[in-house]
Amino acid sequence: MSTSTDNFSKAAAKRTLAYLIITMFTAFFGGVYEIFGHGVYSYYMLYAFAVPLVFGVLPNLISAVRGTPRPHKVAYNLYNSGVATLTAGSVFEGVLEIYGTTNRLVYIYLIAGAALFLAGIVAHIIAVAKKRII
Numbered sequence: 626m627s628t629s630t631d632n633f634s635k636a637a638a639k640r641t642l643a644y645l646i647i648t649m650f651t652a653f654f655g656g657v658y659e660i661f662g663h664g665v666y667s668y669y670m671l672y673a674f675a676v677p678l679v680f681g682v683l684p685n686l687i688s689a690v691r692g693t694p695r696p697h698k699v700a701y702n703l704y705n706s707g708v709a710t711l712t713a714g715s716v717f718e719g720v721l722e723i724y725g726t727t728n729r730l731v732y733i734y735l736i737a738g739a740a741l742f743l744a745g746i747v748a749h750i751i752a753v754a755k756k757r758i759i
Contacts, residue, residue, distance in 0.1 A: 637689035644681030662723040670719025676712045697752035700745050707742025
């Protein structure tokens with residue numbers, strides 16, 4: 626039994642590391658973009674790193690510590706797509722604010738990201754209910 630728990634912990638640790646790299650890249654990208662923004666800054670760009678940190682690193686870190694199994698593949702992909710969409714939307718909104726313009730379609734990122742994120746959570750709950758966790 627400890628071998629399977631170790632495998633789950635290693636997989637969760639790999640996912641945590643991947644999200645940590647994404648978080649650091651997003652923070653670095655936002656910092657560089659702010660430097661070349663000529664004194665103009667955006668809170669969307671400044672805090673874009675928080676999305677993968679809160680919704681990626683923290684849940685996977687908890688999963689690694691607890692040794693919980695990996696979510697079902699569909700749930701995992703939907704969840705990750707939601708996190709990626711929310712991150713990209715935050716960066717895009719930040720770019721637009723720094724540039725000094727707006728776009729009324731930016732809210733689509735929030736809607737699509739939240740829908741994918743929630744669909745991933747619901748798919749995981751259904752998979753747990755059916756005992757189909759891989």
